Amino acid sequence: MTAKIKLATVSLAGCFGCHMSFLDIDERLLTLLELVEFDRSPIDDIKHCGPCDVGLIEGGICNAENVHVLREFRKNCKTLVAVGACAVNGGLPAQRNHLDLGDILQEVYQTSLGLAPGSAIPNDPELPLPLNKVHPIHEVVKIDYFLPGCPPSADAIWKFLTDLIAGRTPALGHGLLHYD
Amino acid sequence: MSDTFILDGEEIPFEPGQTLIEAAKAAGKYIPHLCWHPDFVAHGSCKLCTVKVNGRFVSGCTAQAAPGQNVENRTPELDDKRRTLLQLLFVEGNHFCPSCEKSGNCALQATAYELGMLTPHFDHFYPDRPVDASHTDVLLDFNRCIMCELCVRASRDVDGKNVFALSGRGIDSHLIVNSASGRLGDTDFAASDRAAKVCPVGVILKKRVGFAKPIGARDYDARPISQHVKESR
Numbered sequence: 001m002t003a004k005i006k007l008a009t010v011s012l013a014g015c016f017g018c019h020m021s022f023l024d025i026d027e028r029l030l031t032l033l034e035l036v037e038f039d040r041s042p043i044d045d046i047k048h049c050g051p052c053d054v055g056l057i058e059g060g061i062c063n064a065e066n067v068h069v070l071r072e073f074r075k076n077c078k079t080l081v082a083v084g085a086c087a088v089n090g091g092l093p094a095q096r097n098h099l100d101l102g103d104i105l106q107e108v109y110q111t112s113l114g115l116a117p118g119s120a121i122p123n124d125p126e127l128p129l130p131l132n133k134v135h136p137i138h139e140v141v142k143i144d145y146f147l148p149g150c151p152p153s154a155d156a157i158w159k160f161l162t163d164l165i166a167g168r169t170p171a172l173g174h175g176l177l178h179y180d
Numbered sequence: 181m182s183d184t185f186i187l188d189g190e191e192i193p194f195e196p197g198q199t200l201i202e203a204a205k206a207a208g209k210y211i212p213h214l215c216w217h218p219d220f221v222a223h224g225s226c227k228l229c230t231v232k233v234n235g236r237f238v239s240g241c242t243a244q245a246a247p248g249q250n251v252e253n254r255t256p257e258l259d260d261k262r263r264t265l266l267q268l269l270f271v272e273g274n275h276f277c278p279s280c281e282k283s284g285n286c287a288l289q290a291t292a293y294e295l296g297m298l299t300p301h302f303d304h305f306y307p308d309r310p311v312d313a314s315h316t317d318v319l320l321d322f323n324r325c326i327m328c329e330l331c332v333r334a335s336r337d338v339d340g341k342n343v344f345a346l347s348g349r350g351i352d353s354h355l356i357v358n359s360a361s362g363r364l365g366d367t368d369f370a371a372s373d374r375a376a377k378v379c380p381v382g383v384i385l386k387k388r389v390g391f392a393k394p395i396g397a398r399d400y401d402a403r404p405i406s407q408h409v410k411e412s413r
Binding site: 082085088089090091092094095097098133135136138139143145146147148150172174175177178179180 | 270274275276277278279280283284289292293296298299300301303304306307308309395401403404
């Protein structure tokens with residue numbers, strides 16, 4: 001028997017909806033676990049990605065930490081996959097891109113109604129700095145495959161992974177390929 | 181007996197004066213398109229319907245069918261080029277399908293599914309295009325405009341109102357509304373106009389009916405757009 005495929009997953013500027021959809025493959029997770037071993041993933045809480053065969057990236061890039069994590073994945077994963085609308089085209093977080101970042105932060109933390117007196121824009125050094133624009137991940141590193149959807153359905157994720165693991169070029173076809 | 185041409189190896193009959201896309205549609209064959217509509221004069225701008233006639237690229241919506249033409253349509257070469265055109269359209273506007281009322285009924289989206297577009301590939305422009313909600317019955321969301329001019333043609337040629345036009349050049353091209361304020365609410369546009377129902381994407385939307393059709397019952401949920409070829413568009 002050949003060694004199991006190493007799989008890492010992460011959610012960057014996403015909502016974890018794609019990971020929830022991943023979990024929606026339900027009992028097929030048990031079949032998947034016979035074929036793959038998880039590295040870094042919210043499922044096992046490993047904090048850093050080691051050398052992997054496949055990396056699944058949910059979410060786009062909205063802050064400096066996202067860029068570091070994405071580059072760590074690209075460095076370690078032989079095959080990197082953009083999973084879901086945010087990773088593919090920026091998605092919901094990118095809907096702020098036509099607005100000025102400074103104006104957004106000021107309105108949210110300083111000038112909108114109902115804020116406590118003395119409210120200020122958070123400035124803790126622990127917080128990653130937001131980027132001026134949200135970007136899809138292919139604008140930062142090379143991406144090998146794209147799996148669109150908001151989220152991609154469990155069946156689409158299953159079809160994609162089983163194709164990839166079997167050495168086929170993943171093909172979704174009508175009904176599984178969707179952008180919403 | 182009518183004349184014929186060859187489309188992807190199949191003999192297609194045509195009437196004199198028919199364009200390639202009209203003859204193909206009549207024969208139940210799908211040539212991808214966005215700006216063409218059987219009810220309106222051809223525009224020839226989206227270039228999705230580009231086919232190869234005897235080795236030369238032509239627009240299927242403007243080129244007339246002629247006897248003996250050998251027309252290539254759904255070849256990997258042409259579909260690759262069409263996919264690139266779609267990717268350019270997707271990155272030039274703000275096509276955020278998950279929040280769009282037109283999703284599932286959108287010709288741009290359905291054509292991208294048909295051609296297997298998995299990624300927009302290019303860098304996004306994320307343009308700033310404010311919506312116009314000034315009209316009581318109809319909303320304009322310019323973020324999704326692909327400048328097919330179907331609303332321009334419908335308003336001018338059918339409704340006789342000239343409500344819409346394209347303005348600007350090149351990357352600055354954009355849809356405008358013909359009123360002093362530039363707002364739709366200050367025109368004589370009505371929800372019953374032909375122009376209100378012709379938008380292939382999610383720009384011209386009737387208010388208060390969004391998301392009425394559930395996922396699964398939308399136009400392109402059951403069948404891909406290529407299998408809708410016998411229907412009106």
